[in-house]
Amino acid sequence: MHKKLLVSAVAAATLLVALPASAATPTPGAPGAGDPYYPTYGNGGYRVSHYDLRLKYQPATDQLEGTATLLATATQDLSRFNLDFALDVSQVLVNGHPAKFAATGVQELEITPDAPLANGSRNTVVVRYTGKPSTVSRYGFTAWQRTPDGAVIADEPEAAWWWFPSNDHPSDKATFDVSVLVPDGTQAISNGVLTSQSSKLGWTRFDWRENKPQATYLATLAIGKFDITTGTSPGGVPVLNAYSPDLGDNADAARASVERTGELVDWLSGYFGSYPFSSAGGYVPNVPTHYALETQTRAFYSPKQFAGGANTSVVVHELAHQWYGDSVSLERWSDIWLNEGFATYAQWLWSEHEGEGTAAQLADYVYTSHPANDSFWTVKPGDPGPDKQFDAAVYDRGALAIQVLRNTVGDDAFFKLLKAWPAEHRYGNGTIAQFQALAERISGKKLDDLFRTWLYTPSKPALPAAAKANLAATAPAAEPRSWQQIKVAQDH
Ligand SMILES: [Zn+2]
Numbered sequence: 178m179h180k181k182l183l184v185s186a187v188a189a190a191t192l193l194v195a196l197p198a199s200a201a202t203p204t205p206g207a208p209g210a211g212d213p214y215y216p217t218y219g220n221g222g223y224r225v226s227h228y229d230l231r232l233k234y235q236p237a238t239d240q241l242e243g244t245a246t247l248l249a250t251a252t253q254d255l256s257r258f259n260l261d262f263a264l265d266v267s268q269v270l271v272n273g274h275p276a277k278f279a280a281t282g283v284q285e286l287e288i289t290p291d292a293p294l295a296n297g298s299r300n301t302v303v304v305r306y307t308g309k310p311s312t313v314s315r316y317g318f319t320a321w322q323r324t325p326d327g328a329v330i331a332d333e334p335e336a337a338w339w340w341f342p343s344n345d346h347p348s349d350k351a352t353f354d355v356s357v358l359v360p361d362g363t364q365a366i367s368n369g370v371l372t373s374q375s376s377k378l379g380w381t382r383f384d385w386r387e388n389k390p391q392a393t394y395l396a397t398l399a400i401g402k403f404d405i406t407t408g409t410s411p412g413g414v415p416v417l418n419a420y421s422p423d424l425g426d427n428a429d430a431a432r433a434s435v436e437r438t439g440e441l442v443d444w445l446s447g448y449f450g451s452y453p454f455s456s457a458g459g460y461v462p463n464v465p466t467h468y469a470l471e472t473q474t475r476a477f478y479s480p481k482q483f484a485g486g487a488n489t490s491v492v493v494h495e496l497a498h499q500w501y502g503d504s505v506s507l508e509r510w511s512d513i514w515l516n517e518g519f520a521t522y523a524q525w526l527w528s529e530h531e532g533e534g535t536a537a538q539l540a541d542y543v544y545t546s547h548p549a550n551d552s553f554w555t556v557k558p559g560d561p562g563p564d565k566q567f568d569a570a571v572y573d574r575g576a577l578a579i580q581v582l583r584n585t586v587g588d589d590a591f592f593k594l595l596k597a598w599p600a601e602h603r604y605g606n607g608t609i610a611q612f613q614a615l616a617e618r619i620s621g622k623k624l625d626d627l628f629r630t631w632l633y634t635p636s637k638p639a640l641p642a643a644a645k646a647n648l649a650a651t652a653p654a655a656e657p658r659s660w661q662q663i664k665v666a667q668d669h
Pocket residue numbers: 471494498516517520
């Protein structure tokens with residue numbers, strides 16, 4: 178009783194203060210998160226703290242049934258709001274009450290609750306749905322890949338629409354419980370830790386939990402037959418890897434690479450600080466694609482990543498993203514350099530460790546191997562544009578810029594910075610401007626010129642700039658031995 182009175186008094190006081198300014202009637206949440214590259218991705222008016230996905234999948238028919246429960250906090254007085262989704266919805270409940278819903282735009286699910294949601298309120302949104310994800314096309318493609326014995330979803334920047342409704346933008350991260358029912362003999366793999374597995378009446382349920390905030394595009398699901406290996410790194414990180422049993426000629430090279438995950442997580446921890454998640458690992462399904470992706474705690478590798486033999490470089494790349502991209506995520510997609518520049522630079526550090534070319538040699542090679550008239554230099558790694566978001570320049574020129582930064586601030590400040598960024602923004606988000614500010618704080622140097630020249634200028638930085646950054650830039654540099662492997666991680 179006393180408590181209730183107290184709450185009322187607080188509410189009344191809040192009302193007195195708030196009423197004149199916010200007497201506004203509830204309004205619809207924005208249909209996009211305001212991203213400069215993908216204006217319709219994500220949504221406004223609320224934030225999601227947790228996704229509970231309860232799925233049933235039949236590999237024989239590609240039929241997916243799901244119930245998604247989202248815990249969402251309103252950030253304005255909401256009359257309605259959007260999720261991003263592409264499958265068929267049969268029912269939506271908001272706080273237990275049936276809500277009106279409609280598919281709009283390309284991937285919008287517009288939800289109108291029976292009563293407005295107050296700013297700051299915590300809400301439960303339930304969406305029931307079905308679909309054959311491989312038949313669902315958006316912007317001319319489907320991110321859902323069928324395999325001979327199941328299916329896989331791992332893509333960037335969009336993947337969620339094909340398997341769960343979400344606020345699909347990395348600026349809104351949440352924890353995940355993913356529970357998947359599949360026919361006995363089939364496995365389901367997702368992010369984080371397998372908390373339970375049980376079989377009944379011909380179906381097996383796999384329960385996965387990612388207990389640290391995760392961007393929606395970093396959620397992954399693989400269904401099929403897998404050989405699973407488990408272990409713990411010397412540094413104490415639990416590792417779970419999975420391999421399709423039908424990888425053919427690439428099977429051994431895949432294992433010889435991905436089985437080194439624990440060793441490489443520990444090695445990277447020396448540069449980036451302690452590993453941020455409760456599990457690490459990767460999986461290699463039988464897919465015809467070429468790319469790899471840093472899906473949180475459980476990286477996705479296409480078998481073709483290992484067509485040239487073992488490739489620890491790509492494993493280093495995807496594991497580096499666990500700090501640079503996953504624990505610290507982009508606030509907007511235009512800052513992709515914070516992901517790809519650093520994951521590539523980690524490969525350069527690994528190359529140096531393996532005696533296959535130092536980071537300095539790799540930087541010289543990137544600088545000298547692209548003449549000034551090469552279109553490579555027209556891409557700004559700090560703002561490449563949506564069409565060039567994953568261009569080679571974002572990776573190679575991006576890593577070059579990091580070497581320039583290292584040469585400019587010195588090794589002490591540089592390696593302090595490499596650890597400070599993931600520590601300061603752990604489980605959150607960051608921008609390039611914030612990274613520059615941190616670099617300036619740690620080094621005591623003004624870095625405007627450096628960032629403008631090496632990240633934001635659509636032409637080759639001139640020789641004086643290269644000399645100032647201590648690049649040995651005058652003579653053409655030889656291709657470092659690690660170069661071809663480093664490039665494989667950029668396949669798309
Ligand atoms: Zn990457």
